[in-house]
Amino acid sequence: MAGYTLGIDQYLYLNGATAGIIGGGSMTEESEPREIRTIGDWRPTQLREGLHRVFGNASLILQNKALIEYAKRDADGRLTEISMEGGNDTENKKHNNCKIDTLNLECVGGGELRGNFAWKGRYSEGGGGGVHSPSTDRCLMWFEGALAGVAGVELVGFSLNINHNADWVPVIDNTITPKRSAKYVREGNQVVNATLRFLQQENVDLSANALDYIASATVTFTGTNTVTLTMTDLKRGVHERPLVPGELVEFSATYGVRDFNIT
């Protein structure tokens, strides 16, 4: 084996299976050095080991809903725990008890349905090695997509941003293994917003005292597999009218979203 590592030998598994067409990302392990200070010195008197955190992110081109479904909560507001494993055949790491913290889905006219997701995990260990083997299903493209629920506009691009504000919970319990790992990765507030770009400005007065909800808007991609992104109770937040000499004007509208679903 050569002394360097190439991406052509890398893999990324979610729960033991190849995590789709991965265009980039990272797996990170962090041991926070804590500075212990005292009077009588300008330097730290000690450096001690802080919380051990594992986290990562990856960008992918979507072929189906399998991976992004893990960004949905159950009826009790909990996220599903998953494992993320990556590296190459000889150098690899597995992140355990992970939760999808953020997911961004986007598509622009002429392009693919793309996603970026980030996870936070409880601890890591050596992986088993593997081969990145994405499905041969055709990835989803803009011409397979359609917007429903927003009237009088033509969609030229969108992004849906989901943030679960997950965080580590360290517990004073010296029986936890590994000792410096958090005991839990907990969910925080779910924050979802969507930015849609149209050829027309929405005919809505943003200064109105009471802006109506859009009860439901969906973007559905129908290809080899079907992915439907459903946004529930959208409240208008920003209308942007770009000034672009000589260019096409794409009106941008950003919405706060109460809830979402991926089916």
Add this chain to the structure above:
Amino acid sequence: MPEKKGEENKGFKIKYIGVSKSVINKFGTFEKGKETEVGSKAATILSKSTEFELVGEKKLEEKADKVGDK
């Protein structure tokens, strides 16, 4: 005619047992449940993955003596 690079030392059977109908990787295309013949290097690497299993009687040690075969 000499064997094509990567074709030497074939004879290991690998079966894809993952969740997709078929997958593609640097060693080829694999249909779910179907046995595909590969070389010893591919068999060694693929058999470490939980998505593949080595099938048949041929064991990896028997022919894992060449470097660079697929």
